[in-house]
Amino acid sequence: MSDNDSKYPSELAERFQVRLPEGMRDRIKAAAAENNRSMNAEIVHALQLYLDFDFEKHPSATMTEEQKEEISETYHRILQERLMEKMVQAGWKQPED
Structure with a gap:
């Protein structure tokens, strides 16, 4: 049995530290609470929406x-x-x- 078998998936996930502008943490916390998600899940969700968005197909393009x-x-x-x-x-x- 390897060391990874006894770890939770969150312990195996890639980590990245980021500095947030003043006030953004509170906004993320509020959005997470409103959407019944953890702050981490809210950040991942927002990043996924951004990365999946096709800017070239947006009408403003x-x-x-x-x-x-x-x-x-x-x-x-x-x-x-x-x-x-x-x-x-x-x-x-x-x-x-």
């Missing part, structure tokens, strides 16, 4: 810069509108000019 800019402006306008709605719902009153 064939968009013109003008189309990308229009989408970006629309996205930011919608976000701003939703933020204002939430603020008003929370009782915030917009200052008068």
